[in-house]
Amino acid sequence: MSTPVLATAAGREGWEAIVEDPAGAVIASDFDGTLSPLVEDPAMSRAADGALDALARLARSVGQVAIVTGRPALVATELSGVSGHPGLGRLVVLGHYGLERWEASTGAVTSDPVPPGVAVARERLPGLLQEAGLPDAFVEDKGSSLAVHTRRLPEPLPAWEALRAPLTELAESTDLRLEPGNLVLELRPPGIDKGVAMRRLVESTEARSVLYAGDDLGDLAAFRALDDLRGEGLHAVLVAARSGGSSELADAADIVVDDPAGVVTVLTALSDAIATR
Numbered sequence: 001m002s003t004p005v006l007a008t009a010a011g012r013e014g015w016e017a018i019v020e021d022p023a024g025a026v027i028a029s030d031f032d033g034t035l036s037p038l039v040e041d042p043a044m045s046r047a048a049d050g051a052l053d054a055l056a057r058l059a060r061s062v063g064q065v066a067i068v069t070g071r072p073a074l075v076a077t078e079l080s081g082v083s084g085h086p087g088l089g090r091l092v093v094l095g096h097y098g099l100e101r102w103e104a105s106t107g108a109v110t111s112d113p114v115p116p117g118v119a120v121a122r123e124r125l126p127g128l129l130q131e132a133g134l135p136d137a138f139v140e141d142k143g144s145s146l147a148v149h150t151r152r153l154p155e156p157l158p159a160w161e162a163l164r165a166p167l168t169e170l171a172e173s174t175d176l177r178l179e180p181g182n183l184v185l186e187l188r189p190p191g192i193d194k195g196v197a198m199r200r201l202v203e204s205t206e207a208r209s210v211l212y213a214g215d216d217l218g219d220l221a222a223f224r225a226l227d228d229l230r231g232e233g234l235h236a237v238l239v240a241a242r243s244g245g246s247s248e249l250a251d252a253a254d255i256v257v258d259d260p261a262g263v264v265t266v267l268t269a270l271s272d273a274i275a276t277r
């Protein structure tokens with residue numbers, strides 16, 4: 001498989017660094033919209049065809065493979081099917097934007113503490129949705145965070161826009177953070193995001209290079225952190241899937257693909273390049 005189009009010199013250097021020194025590389029990907037096609041019901045998300053095999057093939061030679069997601073770690077593990085997948089015995093899943101960590105090698109999850117504001121927000125949310133005239137917005141209660149989805153409402157984008165201000169106020173009054181995403185608004189613990197999660201992962205693995213793939217606003221923090229780390233000598237390749245709808249993410253990427261199938265193509269091309277170096 002041929003090398004994908006790398007739009008930037010930094011991205012080309014990052015790709016070469018991973019190919020030349022795979023043991024020093026971390027390969028990390030978001031789940032929804034990046035490894036799995038977006039669907040109406042969050043419970044129906046599944047890994048795209050070939051995604052797990054592509055990760056498993058990379059896992060044979062790189063230092064670390066990781067999924068970094070807004071989902072609870074165990075939910076992402078279950079929906080993606082990674083647990084027990086051949087070749088993914090050293091995978092880590094960083095859930096809740098890095099609050100949680102699941103290790104395939106042990107099956108154990110560790111988590112930072114969940115702030116009390118989540119329980120307060122949970123109580124106030126139904127009244128807020130009622131007042132906003134959107135009682136049918138779907139609330140995905142993730143335990144450590146709450147995601148309000150508008151995808152299945154009759155007018156998803158206007159509903160998302162109408163809920164943004166009141167949910168921002170709710171987040172502020174409960175000491176939570178509002179995380180806007182693709183037709184979803186999440187109330188989640190502060191102090192952690194995918195940028196912090198990636199910095200921790202780079203430090204703990206002593207990575208010399210990283211490929212990170214994402215599709216949505218929540219992935220911008222990871223892109224920014226990795227771009228900053230380039231200034232400290234890290235090599236990085238930033239991949240954006242356009243189907244997630246974030247033009248900001250695509251503008252910041254070294255490689256832009258259409259959808260999760262395109263991400264699989266990039267991961268496969270990288271393992272081909274490593275195998276033939």
Ligand SMILES: O=P(O)(O)OC[C@H]1O[C@H](O[C@H]2O[C@H](CO)[C@@H](O)[C@H](O)[C@H]2O)[C@H](O)[C@@H](O)[C@@H]1O
Binds near residue numbers: 071182183218
């Ligand atoms: O960090 P991610 O792995 O991308 O997770 C972010 C949120 O993704 C999920 O919502 C998105 O995917 C759904 C299923 O395809 C879709 O219905 C929804 O509109 C998208 O926003 C998930 O439900 C959230 O909990 C995640 O935080």
